[in-house]
Amino acid sequence: MKIxxxxxxxxxxxxxxxxxxxxxxxxxxxxxxxxVREVTAERVKAxxxxxxxxxxxxxxxxxxxxxxxxxxxxLDGGGTxxxxxxxxxxxxxxxxxxxxxxxPDTDALR
Amino acid sequence: MIRIANGQGFWGDWLEAPVRLVEQGPIDYLILDYxxxxxxxxxxxxxxxxxSLGYARDFxxxxxxxARMLRDRNVKVLANAGGINPIACAxxxxxxxxxLKIAIVLGDDVLDRIDEFxxxxxxxxxxxxxxxxxxxxxxxxxxxxxxxxxxLAQALATGAxxxxxxxxxxxxxxxxxxxxxxDWKADDWNRLSAGIIAGHIVECGAQCTGGNCIADxxxxxxxANIGYPIVEAEHDGTFSxxxxxxxxxxxxxxxxxxxxxxxxxxxxxxxxxDVIADFTSIRLAQAxxxxxxxxxxxxAPRTDMLKVSISYAWGWKxxxxxxxxxxxxxxxxxxxxxxxRERLEQLGLEFDAVYTEFFGVNALHGATAEPCxxxxxxxxxxxxxxxxxxxxxxxxxxxxxxxxTGPPTGTGYGEGRPSVREVIAYWPALVAREMIQTRVxxxx
Numbered sequence: 330m331k332i333x334x335x336x337x338x339x340x341x342x343x344x345x346x347x348x349x350x351x352x353x354x355x356x357x358x359x360x361x362x363x364x365v366r367e368v369t370a371e372r373v374k375a376x377x378x379x380x381x382x383x384x385x386x387x388x389x390x391x392x393x394x395x396x397x398x399x400x401x402x403x404l405d406g407g408g409t410x411x412x413x414x415x416x417x418x419x420x421x422x423x424x425x426x427x428x429x430x431x432x433p434d435t436d437a438l439r
Numbered sequence: 440m441i442r443i444a445n446g447q448g449f450w451g452d453w454l455e456a457p458v459r460l461v462e463q464g465p466i467d468y469l470i471l472d473y474x475x476x477x478x479x480x481x482x483x484x485x486x487x488x489x490x491s492l493g494y495a496r497d498f499x500x501x502x503x504x505x506a507r508m509l510r511d512r513n514v515k516v517l518a519n520a521g522g523i524n525p526i527a528c529a530x531x532x533x534x535x536x537x538x539l540k541i542a543i544v545l546g547d548d549v550l551d552r553i554d555e556f557x558x559x560x561x562x563x564x565x566x567x568x569x570x571x572x573x574x575x576x577x578x579x580x581x582x583x584x585x586x587x588x589x590x591l592a593q594a595l596a597t598g599a600x601x602x603x604x605x606x607x608x609x610x611x612x613x614x615x616x617x618x619x620x621x622d623w624k625a626d627d628w629n630r631l632s633a634g635i636i637a638g639h640i641v642e643c644g645a646q647c648t649g650g651n652c653i654a655d656x657x658x659x660x661x662x663a664n665i666g667y668p669i670v671e672a673e674h675d676g677t678f679s680x681x682x683x684x685x686x687x688x689x690x691x692x693x694x695x696x697x698x699x700x701x702x703x704x705x706x707x708x709x710x711x712x713d714v715i716a717d718f719t720s721i722r723l724a725q726a727x728x729x730x731x732x733x734x735x736x737x738x739a740p741r742t743d744m745l746k747v748s749i750s751y752a753w754g755w756k757x758x759x760x761x762x763x764x765x766x767x768x769x770x771x772x773x774x775x776x777x778x779x780r781e782r783l784e785q786l787g788l789e790f791d792a793v794y795t796e797f798f799g800v801n802a803l804h805g806a807t808a809e810p811c812x813x814x815x816x817x818x819x820x821x822x823x824x825x826x827x828x829x830x831x832x833x834x835x836x837x838x839x840x841x842x843x844t845g846p847p848t849g850t851g852y853g854e855g856r857p858s859v860r861e862v863i864a865y866w867p868a869l870v871a872r873e874m875i876q877t878r879v880x881x882x883x
Contacts (some may be wrong), residue, residue: 331573339654340780341697345704346476346567346865354693356654379805388706390719393696402455405794408860409480410753412794412822413804424804 331429340422347407348399349381349418351425355394364396365389367430373398376428377421380404384405398425441620443613443637444669447471447518448644450478450495456644456667457501459492461508464683466669469509469614471518472642473498475747479606480863482522483581483750493524494531495805502601503535509600510538517591517612521605523548523581529603529882542599544590546877547606549747549870555844556870561866563747575866578751584870586710587633589625590877591615597881606748608711610638613670621674630676631714632738636721637678639709640698640733641668647680647698648688648729653810654697667727681730691727708739712746712872715739744869753864754791755831758822759838760798762851766813771817771846779821780836788830796820799811818851825861831859 334353337360339432342351353368355361370387377385390397404418405411415421444466446457450473457469473495485495498520502509509516510786521528521543529543549556553576556563557608563572583606592615594602602615614634617623623630640647647668649659659665666686671679680695682688699718703709706718717737726732763771776795783793798818802810823834842849 339652339693339697341651341653341701343702344655345702346867347568348704350700350703352697354654354696354700356693358881377805377808386705388704390700390706391753392719393699393723394723395696395700397703397706405792408476408865410756410864412758412792412824414758414796414798415821419651420803424807425810426653427804427807429775 330432330434332432334368334428334430335426335428338426340426342418342420342422344404344407344417347402347404349403349421350400351398351422353396353398353425358394360395361391363430363432368396368428370398373400373425376425377403396398440674441616442466442669442673443467443468443470443616444666445470445472445613445641445644445666447473448499448642448646449473449475452644454497460683461505461512461514463686466514468616469514469516471498471516471520472609472612474519474522474606474609476865478638479523479581479583479748480750483863484861486524487580491527494522494528495520497544498528498534499531502532502539502676506536506539515595516601517595517615518602519604519607521603523583523605525603525605528583532601532603533882539600540598541601541603541882542594542597543880543882544586544594544602544604544607544877545880546590546875547583547586549584549875550579553579553582556874559874561870561874563870564748566867566869572868575751580750580752580863582747583748584875585712585748586875586877587611588614589619589713590879592618592880595619597879599881609642610635610711611713611757613638613641614713615674624750626740628738628740629713629736632646632716633676633678633733633736634672635709635711635714635716636718636733636736637670637672640680640695641670643698643701644668645688646701647695648682648690650688652694652697654693659689663687676733677732679726679730679732688729690731691725692723692731695723695731710742712741714741743872745872745875747868749866749868749872750863751866753862754824754826755828755857755859756822756824756862757831757835757857758820759835759857760818760820760851761838761841761849762816762818763846764848765813768814769797769800771848772817773820774846775841775849776821778841780838783834786833788833789827790823790825794822809864828859835859
């Protein structure tokens with residue numbers, strides 16, 4: 330069944346110039362494998378299609394049960410140039426947690 | 440063990456935090472991180488208007504307020520409050536808190552050396568875009584190298600009460616006391632990496648003690664009295680993150696992990712002036728109430744290059760808002776947006792971009808937000824940027840007329856027309872490490 334990513338993970342996002350990164354962290358160690366399987370760079374790029382003009386890279390941090398997404402050309406020029414109210418990408422982590430992921434029914438019920 | 444506390448995550452952070460850190464429990468070092476890239480551009484504008492400015496102006500009065508308690512409790516201060524004018528900053532601290540011994544770290548400011556660097560084959564291509572520096576050479580307003588923790592440790596070794604730096608790596612503020620007190624060497628890669636990672640965790644202040652934390656934020660005990668972070672650093676490179684007992688934040692695996700992942704790229708290669716830190720080596724454990732312990736951290740040798748942050752005059756921008764009420768709030772805001780765009784087009788003005796957001800609908804989360812067919816109100820926000828100040832100025836005059844000439848129920852224009860702001864943009868580049876020479880000056 331499908332659940333929002335927010336059910337199994339938390340996140341934080343920020344900026345470096347026109348790059349925004351999102352750290353996504355599983356609340357429970359056993360759910361890290363679900364993150365790795367479901368939250369791919371391709372899906373994140375599609376999720377943010379409207380904002381992210383460049384590539385999306387994914388890095389794995391199994392020690393923190395976490396993934397780091399680095400999204401290029403994500404902030405309308407970034408820093409002082411951007412015209413977006415959220416020029417630093419502070420809310421993109423929360424936006425990513427809206428993503429629907431597929432989990433086995435037994436997992437979703439716990 | 441030494442205790443290093445961070446009382447400021449950016450210029451504009453909570454003014455009470457540094458005072459409370461010193462009053463509410465034992466610490467050895469108080470670090471204050473004032474400089475974000477956006478801050479550097481603000482400082483640049485201030486120095487342009489007045490050559491005696493260009494530093495974090497909150498810092499000297501703070502030192503005056505705290506001078507006595509710093510002395511009484513033997514707390515040393517390290518702050519990058521110097522911005523692009525550390526000498527002026529030190530003079531003002533001297534004037535307001537004459538009993539404090541001050542050391543300044545100089546050498547990060549390379550504005551006057553750009554041509555020398557170019558002549559010596561330092562291309563300073565834009566790290567992000569690969570473009571050559573010639574594109575902006577005549578528009579450069581500041582250039583600062585990110586210096587590491589060793590010059591800061593050297594400044595602490597003078598016995599100064601207050602160490603003032605300009606542009607250093609943020610996390611170097613936390614690493615420097617460890618180098619100073621534990622006598623870590625320049626090739627102690629694992630321990631330097633641990634110090635940098637401790638610094639990274641605390642450099643945004645309360646953002647590792649419950650502030651801006653998505654995980655279970657409703658149950659952060661007391662945001663109003665949130666504790667700022669303290670690193671308890673050991674000689675062997677292990678450390679704990681905590682807050683003073685009785686303060687209102689939370690330090691657990693979730694709050695610390697969120698901050699570890701904040702504003703990083705490749706976690707195996709977090710490049711700093713002193714070491715390449717490996718975030719995948721960190722082992723975290725809850726070691727008590729509001730206490731997370733970190734062990735196992737590894738690092739790799741530093742690179743031959745230092746990052747230089749160059750600022751340049753890009754152009755101008757402005758943003759303004761109007762609010763529309765239901766019914767048809769979103770439809771009204773969309774019509775208003777189209778009217779402004781049509782009028783700007785009729786004027787024949789050129790912009791690099793005109794950007795529109797609809798607050799209350801999808802401004803922050805775009806298409807990922809759930810549909811909201813009939814919002815009770817919508818705030819229209821329009822921004823424009825360009826190289827022609829006059830065009831941007833004219834844009835600021837096109838919002839308020841909508842109240843009488845556009846769709847009904849436009850309001851919320853009480854702040855008047857938006858102001859035009861100069862855009863100072865950033866050009867990140869690299870130079871060979873040997874080009875940068877730092878020095879420490881003491882003001883008795």
